Amino acid sequence: MLLIGCPWCGPRDEVEFRYGGQAHVDYPADPAAVDDAAWADFVFMRDNGKGPFAERWYHAAGCRRWCNAVRDTVTHEFLATYRMGEAR
Amino acid sequence: MPDHASTHRAATHHDAAHDALPAHPAHLWRNPEPRRTYDVVIVGGGGHGLATAYYLAKNHGITNVAVLERGWLAGGNIARNTAIIRSNYLWDESAAIYEHSLKLWETLSDELDYDILLSQRGVMNLLHTVGDLREASRRVHSNRLNGVDAELLSLDDIARLCPIVNLDQGVRHPVLGAAFQPRGGIAKHDHVAWAYARAADALGVDLIQGCEVTGFDIEDRPDGGAGGAGGRVVAVETSRGRIGAGRVGLIAAGHSSVLAAMAGIRLPIQSHPLQALVSELLGPVHPTVVMSNAVHVYVSQAHKGELVLGAGIDTFNSYAQRGSFHVIEHQMSAAVELFPIFAGAHVIRTWGGIVDVAPDASPIIGRTPVEDLFIDCGWGTGGFKATPASGWVMAATLATGEPHPLARPYALERFTSGALIDEHGAAAVAH
Numbered sequence: 001m002l003l004i005g006c007p008w009c010g011p012r013d014e015v016e017f018r019y020g021g022q023a024h025v026d027y028p029a030d031p032a033a034v035d036d037a038a039w040a041d042f043v044f045m046r047d048n049g050k051g052p053f054a055e056r057w058y059h060a061a062g063c064r065r066w067c068n069a070v071r072d073t074v075t076h077e078f079l080a081t082y083r084m085g086e087a088r
Numbered sequence: 089m090p091d092h093a094s095t096h097r098a099a100t101h102h103d104a105a106h107d108a109l110p111a112h113p114a115h116l117w118r119n120p121e122p123r124r125t126y127d128v129v130i131v132g133g134g135g136h137g138l139a140t141a142y143y144l145a146k147n148h149g150i151t152n153v154a155v156l157e158r159g160w161l162a163g164g165n166i167a168r169n170t171a172i173i174r175s176n177y178l179w180d181e182s183a184a185i186y187e188h189s190l191k192l193w194e195t196l197s198d199e200l201d202y203d204i205l206l207s208q209r210g211v212m213n214l215l216h217t218v219g220d221l222r223e224a225s226r227r228v229h230s231n232r233l234n235g236v237d238a239e240l241l242s243l244d245d246i247a248r249l250c251p252i253v254n255l256d257q258g259v260r261h262p263v264l265g266a267a268f269q270p271r272g273g274i275a276k277h278d279h280v281a282w283a284y285a286r287a288a289d290a291l292g293v294d295l296i297q298g299c300e301v302t303g304f305d306i307e308d309r310p311d312g313g314a315g316g317a318g319g320r321v322v323a324v325e326t327s328r329g330r331i332g333a334g335r336v337g338l339i340a341a342g343h344s345s346v347l348a349a350m351a352g353i354r355l356p357i358q359s360h361p362l363q364a365l366v367s368e369l370l371g372p373v374h375p376t377v378v379m380s381n382a383v384h385v386y387v388s389q390a391h392k393g394e395l396v397l398g399a400g401i402d403t404f405n406s407y408a409q410r411g412s413f414h415v416i417e418h419q420m421s422a423a424v425e426l427f428p429i430f431a432g433a434h435v436i437r438t439w440g441g442i443v444d445v446a447p448d449a450s451p452i453i454g455r456t457p458v459e460d461l462f463i464d465c466g467w468g469t470g471g472f473k474a475t476p477a478s479g480w481v482m483a484a485t486l487a488t489g490e491p492h493p494l495a496r497p498y499a500l501e502r503f504t505s506g507a508l509i510d511e512h513g514a515a516a517v518a519h
Contacts, residue, residue, distance in 0.1 A: 001412045002404075015414050019403035021358070040504040044356035044447050048345035050407045073359075074407050 005081040008063045020056030022046045023068040050074050110203045117289035122296050125332030126154045131301050132340035133157025135166035138284035139479020145291035148487035153293045158300040162281030165341050168441035169472040170398040174211040174272035176231050177514040181497040183234035189477030202283035204275045209376050211272030216261040216382040224267040241266040250376050252429050261383045274388050300327040304351045317352040317457035335460045337486050342442030344465035351458050356503050357444045360401040361411035365438040369393035383422040410440045443468050448508040449515040453495040
């Protein structure tokens with residue numbers, strides 16, 4: 001069970017959240033100019049490493065806002081949580 | 089010395105939960121030192137890697153093969169699954185490969201001369217909504233067109249096949265019907281791994297444990313080695329030294345992304361914990377395998393008598409081989425509603441494995457951007473049932489350098505072409 005530090009609500013139980021996958025994946029600046037390989041990269045390819053991982057969580061049963069977090073994928077330790085739009 | 093031949097004769101049906109388990113052979117495999125070079129190096133000594141090694145030797149006569157395993161043989165997902173076997177997938181590409189697998193399962197004890205305790209007790213998928221009924225009807229007809237045995241069951245059929253299912257229509261998610269694959273069932277997962285390992289070893293394959301791959305030696309990088317993909321693999325770097333390789337197969341399940349990254353390859357894979365649990369040993373109460381997508385539980389009774397239940401994946405990425413308790417709690421609440429008799433049982437042990445999930449819940453098999461480096465991953469939550477076919481097609485792919493016909497639809501390129509094989513419905517585990 002994870003304890004997630006929502007930047008607005010404070011530490012809350014994991015069951016209040018939904019997971020949003022990797023954070024900081026930008027929509028292509030000029031979508032019409034992007035080829036199939038670049039689209040595949042944007043739509044399907046995600047980092048999947050061991051160690052610190054920047055990811056998104058949605059506080060569905062709380063403030064209903066998204067936040068970002070850096071969590072270690074081996075230990076599950078949260079190294080940081082921060083608001084959308086803030087730098088990692 | 090156990091009399092293996094006599095234990096083997098009881099191979100095909102073990103429906104009584106308290107049948108004695110067969111004794112194991114005294115010798116399983118050697119522990120050789122790695123040679124300097126092999127024709128084929130397989131990274132990953134789990135079920136799929138061992139099956140690949142066996143079929144390389146058996147079907148293709150390629151025996152100068154090493155299987156490199158970071159830990160011990162068959163200690164990952166082949167030791168952590170719920171041992172369910174079936175082939176009732178929706179799409180033609182899936183039915184072809186999973187049905188090929190089921191046919192291999194049906195003769196595997198004889199093929200490997202080792203009783204894997206295949207028990208074709210049937211797999212029942214419960215249906216709880218009108219949408220479920222329609223989707224199941226579509227899938228059953230699709231299965232039949234593809235030569236996969238499948239039928240729709242009435243409530244009376246369910247009560248006859250599995251009397252302990254709660255058919256009360258007043259519960260939160262009443263059972264309205266079921267789809268059934270009579271040839272589905274379970275096998276003894278450890279025996280499967282040990283059987284493939286022993287047979288591969290006997291044919292000359294080197295099974296090398298405690299040997300972690302730390303990098304790939306790739307020649308002719310288009311960017312001169314700065315990091316991008318391309319070039320040709322000639323060796324693997326390991327914790328036990330450099331091992332030359334004609335071809336390399338990455339068959340590492342949950343760790344596929346980590347290994348691929350060492351070769352400069354990015355995969356559309358996310359690694360998640362998947363949990364399961366067992367009860368204490370009970371008398372025979374559950375004669376088949378029951379799965380429910382809607383309320384999310386899948387359960388059978390193992391040969392020794394314990395109830396084996398699988399949960400859903402934890403949604404977050406992880407390599408920890410453990411998941412959150414609320415996932416277990418959710419699964420247990422569903423199990424007790426579907427099987428009120430289970431309320432008297434106890435959870436003895438829970439565990440987790442790391443599954444490699446692709447966006448379309450289908451595997452990735454075939455070439456990579458690096459020449460002579462092939463991949464077999466993305467089996468996600470359903471890899472156990474695919475073990476024989478995965479090994480079969482990957483062996484052919486490694487032997488010839490060309491993807492086996494059953495593997496072609498599963499190329500990595502499908503994520504660029506858009507030809508996805510969406511099996512989220514048949515994969516049966518919520519992701």
